[in-house]
Each structure stands twice: as C-alpha cells, then as structure tokens.
Amino acid sequence: MRNARYGAIEAGGTKFICEVTDADGTPLAATRIATTTPKDTLAAVMAFFDTQQQQLGVISAIGIAAFGPLDLRPDSPAFGSILATPKPQWSHVNLVSPLQQRFGCAMGIDTDVNAAALAEALQGAGKGCSNVVYVTVGTGIGGGVFTEGRTLKGALHPEMGHIRVLRHPHDADFAGCCPFHGDCLEGLASGPAIAARFGKPLDQLADATAAVDIIGYYLGQLAATCILLLSPERLIFGGGVMQQQALYPVIRQTVSRLINGYVGIGATDTALQQLIVPPGLGEHAGIAGALALAKQAEAA
Amino acid sequence: MRNARYGAIEAGGTKFICEVTDADGTPLAATRIATTTPKDTLAAVMAFFDTQQQQLGVISAIGIAAFGPLDLRPDSPAFGSILATPKPQWSHVNLVSPLQQRFGCAMGIDTDVNAAALAEALQGAGKGCSNVVYVTVGTGIGGGVFTEGRTLKGALHPEMGHIRVLRHPHDADFAGCCPFHGDCLEGLASGPAIAARFGKPLDQLADATAAVDIIGYYLGQLAATCILLLSPERLIFGGGVMQQQALYPVIRQTVSRLINGYVGIGATDTALQQLIVPPGLGEHAGIAGALALAKQAEAA
DSSP states (O other): TOEEEEEEEOOOEEEEEEEEEOOOOOOEEEEEEOOOOOOHHHHHHHHHHHHHHHHHOOOEEEEEESOOBBBTTOOTTTBBBBOOOTTOOOOTOOOHHHHHHOOOOOEEEEHHHHHHHHHHHHHSSTTTTTTEEEEEESSSSEEEEETTTOOOSSSSOEEEGGGOOOTTTOOOSSSBBBBTTSHHHHHSSSHHHHHHHHHHHHGGGGSSHHHHHHHHHHHHHHHHHHHHHHHOOOOEEESSGGGSTTHHHHHHHHHHHHHGGGGGGOOOOGHHHHHOOOSSGGHHHHHHHHHHHHHHHHHH | TTTEEEEEEEESEEEEEEEEEEETOOOEEEEEEEOOHHHHHHHHHHHHHHHHHHHOOEEOOOEEEEEEEEEHHHHOOOTTTSOOOSSSTTTBBSHHHHHHHHHHEEEEEEEHHHHHHHHHHHHHHTTTTTTEEEEEESEHHHEEEETTTEOSSSSSOOOOGGOOOOOTTSSSSSSOTTTTTTTTTHHHHSHHHHHHHSOOGGGGSSSSHHHHHHHHHHHHHHHHHHHHOOOOOOEESSSGGGGGGHHHHHHHHHHHHHHTTTGTTTTTTHHHHHHHOOOOGGHHHHHHHHHHHHHHHHHH
C-alpha cells in the first residue's frame, strides 16, 4: 500500500525512540521519550502514535526492538513482556499488549540486537547474506542472529555476551564485573569492565595498544565461537566500545589464530576482513530493525 | 503419494548406510556399503538404488546425511561436495551430482549432525520443539542445529566441536589431540582424547568419577555456549562417549554453575533435565535425518 504507515519503537533503558514511516521506510515523524516508569513511558509512546495517526493516517503495523530479556514465545501468555530485569519496575511489563489494544494493528517485537541483525542483513553491512550475527559492545555485550530471512529465537533468545572466555595472560588479576558471572565476556570486555581496568574508554586512551590487545582477544573469542556455532557470512561488531577501530584487526587476528585454518574458515586476511565488519547502519540499526519487524508482522 | 519411494543415505567415514522407504518412512530395503574409494563406494550406492527402484518403484527423492565438511551453499558450483577432508581421496568429491544424474529426482544433503538434529526435532527427543541442538561425542565432536523447521547453514555449517574451553584444574597437563587446535573441545573430550588420558572409554573404567568430572566439565561448557548463542529448547548429547550416562548430570551441573541463574535459563534441576537429554532415536538419527532431508527436498 502506497499510503501505508508503519510505527517503529526502539525501547532502550534510557530512552524510547519512536518513528512513523511511510511504506518505503522514510521517517514522517519521530520522537525520543525518556525511559521513566513503565506507565508514564508507555503512555507517552501511545500519545505520540495517537497524534501521528490522526495526522498521517492509519498505522498498519508497529515493530518494537527492545532491551531484554524478553518473552518472545508466540504461544506464551506473557508474549511481548520483559522478563526479570535489574531495571527497577520494568520486570514483567508487557510492551506489546497495550499498543495492540490501542491501535489494533499487527505487532512485531524482538530484542534490540536481533532487530539490529535483521536490519543489517536487509539493508546494512550484511545485505545479501543469508546468515548474519550482530554483536553490540557497550554498557553490556549482546548479540543477535539473522538466519534465512528471520531472527533466531527459541527457549529465549541469544544472550551471547555471557559466554566464558580464556583469560588474556596480561589480564589475570581483574575479577570481572558481571554480577552473575564475574569474568564472563561481558564482565571482562564491556564498557564498564574497560573503565574499571583502564580508567577511560578505549578510544580515549593515550596509548591503547595493550588494552586493545586484551579486549580484542576476548571479543575475538566470541567471534570464533559464533563462527563455529552459527556459521555467519557476516559478523558485525557495533556499539560504543567499537569506536576504537583498532579492535577490528585484533578480533580478526584472534579468530585466525583460534580457528587456525580449520575447514578453510577465514583462511585469508581478505576473507576475515569481509567476515568481521563494522555496522553499515551505525546507530540506526535498532530503529531500522523495529521497522523491519513491523513489516514482517504485517506480512505474517 | 501413497506409493512414493524415498532414498536415504547416511554417508560415514567407515560405511554408507542406504535405505529405501515408503511414504511413512517404513524401510523397504536397506544395505551397508564399506567406505572405500569414492568411485567404488558411490558405484555400489547407485547399484543398490538402481536395483531397489526396479523392484519397489520410482524413487521420488533422495536425502544424504554426510560426514563433512560439506559445501551446502545452494548457489555454489560445488554444492553437495565434501570440502578438504583428512580422509584420503574424499576431498572435493560431489555426493549429490552422480545420484542426481542417475535418478533425476529431488536431492537433499546436509551434515550428519544437522540431519540428526532435524530427525530428533521431527520425531525424537526434540519433538514439538522449535529449536534443537544435537551434539555427537565420539571419534570427533560435532553439532547440528534445527531452528523452526530447518537446519542451520550459512557460510559453512556448525563446527562446534572446535570451540575453546576453560581447562579443568585436574587436567592441566594434557596437550589435547586435535591436529588443528591441540586443546580445543574435540582435542580434550573426544573418544581419542579420552583414550589418550585414561586408556579406556569412560564406560569401561573401573572408577570413572574423576574422568567423568573432567570430560563432563568440557562438554558442559559447550552446552552453556550453545544455550547462550542458540537458545535451544532441547540440547541432545549422543555418540559413543555418551554411553557413559554419568556424563549427563555433570554436563547439567556445569551448565547450572556457568549460567548461574542468568535470565532464568535452566534455573531448576527439572528444567535442566528437560533441556539436556540423550537422543530419542539412538543410532537411527542419521538415517532418519537423511529421509527427512529427502522429503524436504521433494517439498521444496
């Protein structure tokens, strides 16, 4: 439909970004709403779409790319809810049902990282690939998976930031900062873990060489594990920590060393440079993914 | 079609198991062919299906569950070929094209472990689940992935036996036996790695407690990694090494310890017992998977 309108929501821990687009994905209206209480935040979200719908026309579908963990099992009574989360008041809040009741349209929801993987696969750094992994490295570490047209879900959804990793020999003493696991990947290589060891973000250190070697080694282990379990054609690393561009070659070198030519995976520098890449959509992957979820929900 | 006939091949390093079934999957004829040279082996396979087709009726589709690595990219000129393999003469042998030329029917092919995951998901221990992982622990360690109706492929296919793992404190000295990686999971926990350390298979040791604790710790790390990356509803461990049933509780305990209650994954003993299970189809998963691949190829 040429005049169709779509809603997209990137639901984050500090802000909800909302957009209304046309069928081509061109934004017609957008807003940012601070994440406060669930009641106030969702009321502001609904007021935005109410107003825009009156001005722009009926919204055909709304997609939500949300912080998690989420209940995404289609047959679950709690489908569309945030599960137990450390974020006060947001545990067990259903993001889908109030919007569905108000707007009566098709609704899609997924994790922010699954949505980003979807958007990057459809129109970003993974365009044309059948299997894409998107990893974000920031306050936390999370990963999403796109496989043959859709995102990977199951009992829950990928939570790959919490895998265990081998310690870098020059990083033996840091206990890690994950409240659940101590020195899992997120506990060793997230933004807070970097700040705890090095005092600053990696891209602000006067000499980042040693720190990049340590953090890149940990992220490279996630990359190698993703390759061996998920066989992606593109493995995208984004998020604030990846502003330090020197991480990419260290991640690639770690993969090369760990895979060691096995079955030809990443066997050449060129292959590794094509496999492990920065995002194509930058910070827009989340909201672009939410829009893609809206369109998938409409087509389902 | 009531009178439809299907061919199924489990192509292994020591033998090719071939079956012709009816539409319900009931075997009408079966044979085992020793894996010798590609030429002789494939000639014997084709002679079997030739004979059976004359007696039983036209074969509608043939599925192959093969040792790998395999080229499974549908647009590849080498689709259906074995990639570089240590098995003499079998590198770059195409398993699909000679059968397709001879029988002109629909053809499906996948790794033996992906096929096993498919069969277990459709009719075995993963029946009713949308996401299933099947791991075999034997001469090597391999894993297959079923997600929402099909197996996971991509640039290649899962090769999860070669992930790196944390060393068990009582196993610090064994160098591992993987020719590519030394002490990757397969190098530490496969049948040959067990024989190198303990002299016998785990189910033949007079007191297996210490050995089971070590091997279960490594396999438990693969289980935890699978859960965090793939979110399966069922994680099936099969293969000869798993004949030592005491491994299952150690794998579950390791998962419980490593995940540590994060987002409720495997949070109870009951949940872990339902998540991490033995195969439902035993040794028949491979050939059942090959049959399922034949049916999927016919429907495609």
